[in-house]
Amino acid sequence: MTDKFDAFVEKLQEQIFDETREAFGEDGFQRWRNPLFRGPLADADAHASVTGDCGDTMEMFLKFENNRVCKAAYVTDGCGSSTVCGSFAAEMAHGKNPDELTDITGDAILAKLGRFPEEDRHCAFLAAGALQEALSRYMARSVKRD
Template sequence: MVTMSEDFDTFVNNLQEQIFDEAREAFGDAGFERWRNPRYCGPLADADAHARVTGECGDTMEIFLKFENDRVCNAAYRTDGCASSTVCGSFAAEMTVGKTPEEVADISGEAILEKIGRFPDEDHHCAFLAAETIREALGQYMRNQTPHGNK
């Protein structure tokens, strides 16, 4: 005899597999893995730069950058957004590590999407939010590097 608890467990397991299958289809293997195991998740307490940007969709992204010898040595992100924001924030933070400020400035929404691979068209704005947040953090870092009084 199958108990109600066993029926429920089977239902939940099947539902979880369906969600995972749909997420893998939407994000591709790399994006799915990053959604399941985000990397560079913040905050970063000793960051040299931090920015917080809220996108038109209402998601907020934060990027934290730590520099050493004029290169990003550590980065992190935080978002209150959806799975797509999580995936984009994680890849965006990763893409800054080891880069000079000039190289970080070249990280675009398109570059983030290319790094992820497959990504839902309706969520492309998440990559552009992550790129904008990187630019804001980099701008803060660069302003802090300029001695006050010099223009």
Template sequence: MTVSNLDAFLDKLQEEIFDEAKEALGEKGFDRWRNPKHSGRMENPDGWGRVTGECGDTMEIYLKFKDNQVADASYFTDGCASSMVSGSFAAELSLGKTPEELTDITADDVLAAIGRLPEEDLHCTTLAARTIQAALDNYMGSMVKEG
């Protein structure tokens, strides 16, 4: 295989992978997979949670509060594309929310923000919602200790 044939093969392979990912994740999910937002561990968060889902993926969510609202949020996961997209949208959903409003974020909210996921990956939205709750629990626990 010549270099130009190899390049053409790799370009076609990447196009097929992207087409499959776009079909599985939907337009919004695909765009977020290609251009992650709110990704990475946060230094000195006010609250953080770490949950391992039944699939073995682990997700972390970090929250920074200002004036009783989430001013910054981020996530980290060692999981698949669906976990990454779910964590990213969950972090985004947290922004501007009070602790009380965070308790209302569900897997359905995360899925609605994404648009769609493959049926076999819907548990990733549950993992993201559970991780937000763990981060909130951590934050509320630290508030009790300080108070």
């Protein structure tokens, strides 16, 4: 009984991996399996939390050094698609100055992914929205200091 069950679970896992790889592409699949930049930054200069129409919440954290992002991270309570998009958004933010950060849109995240399920594309826009909101808060705070 255990051997049959183990074989069933292994086959099911392979099927899930194959379907996810097909839907997200190889880069998205790898990020789904091993998300990068996940978790809050305690020393963030900016933080924003945005909830999408789907009910997922994305938080983005940015740390700046010499007016460039030296650390970026995200947290989401959403699905695997939100995790993948948050991870890519944080990656894309690294090394960018505030002007360059404005170029990180949902479309830019989708372009970096290469392919993504149509029904989950909104997750890229959620990640970009959280990033842009964190940037907006950073800029507002910078203006107040000047």
